[in-house]
Amino acid sequence: MGEITISGSIQKVDELANSLQVCLDSGAKKVLIPCTSFVDFATVPAELMSAFQLIPYQSAEDAVFKALGVE
Structure with a gap:
């Protein structure tokens, strides 16, 4: 979840509770x-x-390594 821009900056998830649902x-x-x-996280049940x-x-x-299960 989230967005990674071309420059490599990480943007937070919009409407986190809805996305998790x-x-x-x-x-x-x-x-x-x-x-x-x-x-x-305070907005998520x-x-x-x-x-x-x-x-x-x-x-x-970091996201790629964790998604692949590589430490």
């Missing part, structure tokens, strides 16, 4: 979330947050 409805178990979106393994990332490279 779509992920839940689609059957997702793990969700990659940019660290910049952590400030919006606890039941929705606990439905996933949330994986934070800080850069495009």
Whole structure:
């Protein structure tokens, strides 16, 4: 989730709660979330947050490594 620009900057997820609900409805178990979106966690219901393994990332490279399971 989130957006990575051509210059490499990370943008937070718009409407985090709605986006996570779509992920839940689609059957997702793990969700990659940019660290910049952590400030919006207060707007997400606890039941929705606990439905996933949330994986934070800080850069495009970090997101790719975590998505592939490479440490």
